[in-house]
Amino acid sequence: MLSVTPAAEAATAAGHPAPAGHAAPADHPASAEIATAHALLRCCVRELAGPRGQVWPAEPYLLLRLAGTLLRVRGGPVGCSLRFSGAPDELRDGVWRPVGSERLAELAEAELTAVTGVPNGEFAGQVAAGRAAIEAILAARAGAAPPPDRWLESEQSLVYGHAFHPTPKARGGAPGAWLEYAPEAHASFPLRFLGVRDCVIGGDTGVIDSLAPPCPPGHTPLPVHPWQASLLAAELAGPLSDGRLIDLGHGSPVVPTSSVRTVYDPAAGVCLKFSLDVRITNCVRKNAWYELAGAVELTDRLGPVFDALAADFPGARWLREPGYRAPDLGTRLLEGLGVIVREGPWGVVSPGVTPVLAGALTSGHGRAAAVIGSAPDPLEWWAAYVSLVAPPVLHAYLAHGVVLEPHLQNVLVGLDSGGHPVEAVFRDLEGTKLVGHDLSGLPEGVARSLTYNAERGWSRVVYCLVVNHLGEVAAEVSRHVRDQGRVWAVVRECLASYADEFGCPLPLADLLAGAPLPAKANLGVRWARDADRAAGYVPVGNPLAASSPLPAGTA
Template sequence: MDVLAIGAPAEEATLAALLRCCVREVAGPRGLVWPAPPYVLMRVAGTLLRARTHGGAALRLDGPPERLEGGSWQPLTVAELVRLTETDLADLPDLAGLSDRQDEHARPGRRAAHLDVEPNGEFAAQVAASRDAIAAILAARAQAEPPADPWLASEQALVYGHPFHPTPKARDGADWLRYAPEAHAAFPLRLLAVRDDALAEEGDLTALDALGPAPAGHRLLPAHPWQLALLRPALGSELVDLGPGPLAVPTSSVRTVYVPDAEVCLKFSLDVRITNCVRKNAWYELAGAVELTSRLAPLIAEVAARHPAVRWLPEPGYRTALGQREGLGVIVRASPWTACDPGVTPVLAAALALDAAPADPLAWWTAYVSAVALPVVDLYVSHGVVLEAHLQNVLVGLDAAGRPVQAIFRDLEGVKLVAGRHDLDGLHPAVAAALTHDPARGWARVVYCLFVNHLTEIAATLAGPDDELLRALWRAARDLLARQAAELGQPLPLRDLLAGAPLPAKANLRVRWARAADRSAGYVPIANPLA
């Protein structure tokens, strides 16, 4: 394997992602980004940089970025951009921005307290580690067979990760590549048995019981082998190791897997940091998944009467061991194949953002926005439900001709209920708090996930370097949303969106520099393509 051939794409992808972060979170908010066609110019730590771009807010690069030195343009490297970024971040007074998690007494839209940040001595190493992980993924991927299932192939297509994250492939742990979806991993689950009196569970767990037999007085508990190796739980009469179980295929989130033999998805805890967060099923998220499954069913059914393309993946139950409630908690999730109509193939939206080339981009986009965006807006306005419709939480059902005809929403961890619009009496206070957003925070999350993270990337892929087509796509989206606004009675958030209010973009670079939890990430404003 040619190491240089692998290393070059990893370096280029890392440089591109960090440069996008600098435009959005460092130079842009300070007014230090200027269009100079065919380039975008920016100043970072006093150094003038330039890059050819297309795709509007998606900032797709058309060549290597450069820096001005001694009156001439020189190639920019990851190490140089890291150094410049660190210099500017150390001087920024506000690394929090508008927090995604305001305190409970904050007024809607009120600025949260600034993060108390010291220089991050780990940042350069984290960027380098993410770049090295991309190189390792490319090498492993070249030797592996992709899944025959087109949906699973799309789940495993995200080699370079989040385009606006400084460390998009950050992974803790020595064995991560063995379980990496991008490397076309597949592995047997580990089956445990939990004694009945040491069990915690709720909801419909038929799918778990079908994975295999359990000893008398015990219930079956599947475990991710990576998590089991990290936890090393005490085994005995309360928790029995039954050995290998059915084959599992990891999806794009790493910790959620699909079990083909059982036709079910399982969401596990993983005590490792993936991108920003240690991915673990908190105890209140276990209960919240079952609660939301019950609450959302009639609401989504009502919205589906107006938007028949909408589908979702319920999470009907969870099971865990009392001694490892969070560490061994597993959430059952429906398979997307059960949600799609016959003849419709689910594909991860993030994979479509990498490669979508329909014969008629405008017609395809119109169908896409109608299927994906309109029900999300409807659920917020009509029912106070916040869907995190970002690229990894949405599957798009394609018909035999490749047209988007259904939208399948998943992952109830990110679903929130707008405060004051739902009766949460009777829930544990921690569960109720985890399920709730205030209206301003909920709408900001809807807009970021749906428009900034999702639709800008799909539009950029469809339009390519054709700026006029890109504008036509956004005009079509605006027409659809304007018609929906009229049908919904011109709600204020939607009126502001259509009037051109800036869009909130999540500040991944700033929160990583601050070494803060992902829930502390704030937003920075970017231009609204619907204006």
């Protein structure tokens, strides 16, 4: 446990005594500015101040030192998460003064430059752009009607984005360029369709033909995200002029889901995953050639795995990605216009079950955000939730060598008519990897993209499942239960029960014994301007430990 240092005592004594036993509030942000400041502070606690011992509790505040400046914010650790409320302050000339996200970005820049020895002239602008994006989303959302489909409404509720990312809503271009395509603004728009003379097709893509306008003989219809069409206008001009591509017009309206680039066609009940040549959060979102082929390969390989998982865990579901199409016009347009077909969730959940995005449970927006608080017994609701999500993910890795990526945007929870969790749907094969599988028959690039070693695979499973997913939902559950210690005891009991039934290999034993958890270093990878796949991990306290957990952001 952290102890209060003299700096913490002095801060508390500066006119703000901490009442004994006061629980840190866990309110959701009230503005783009507060949301941006909180996200940046969480990253700084986890990746900068925490590992250096520069974080102290002083209830009702958490104190941290950043670039020599003492900061405070109401809130603190909740399991392996951090929950803050209100605006942060900095201590200047012995007086606490409000500090905004711009100033916090300056302090983070100074600290990161000193630690890494490398400057980053883009960072402050990206933080500001993320704040501007949230402001634009909130304004657009206020005048827009959410979709009647409850699942789609949950997909469009992630207004503030990733809790531990320094630029959770940053995306390329000014808001005027992308608001009409933004899920958070309740967007809906028609796709553009091109006829492709030379088309690469992998797997089953027949559903695309049913969505497309009439296409002349000798060409294959290809849906294109209209934002991507505008981004690639210069590259498309030549093929459109010489007939390698023809413009077929527009199809029926589709609805963007939480990833921005994946859309759902309500009429066909199918999802389409596009490339977008813009940075969204951390990465340029492109379907690389090996990811197109890999989606079909994984769909074929994972069929038997999920059949076995469903036999052991009847609530487990997944969304297949049975095919892709792309123009055979060189790598740039093949990847830029390649589209992956994905099943829609309504086709895999049981009758009477409503899928909602897991991330929406903690978003503070939309109907799904009220689900936990509306449960007659939130702790019993939580036990059901954990039992649906955690065991299939662990078993996929430990028994089948499959690394799922069950973070908050990749899992849908199926709710019955009373809002009780009864199914879990896993999706997005881009992050799914294989450990110890024979991939010798695949092209080298595809095989390499589908492979993790055992250590990297386990770190990814634990980060996505425990830190990113269960950690954030547990923090939300903790707002609604009297005995907060029971929240993580429920997780431990579920994992221990799994171990009793299926065995407890060393990595699972270490997890249950309280080994530090790997938390993805989003601040570090953004500062380094690396691809998302290059992100490392920082250790954070494990609330599954039998003893009191370490505070979030420290090991």
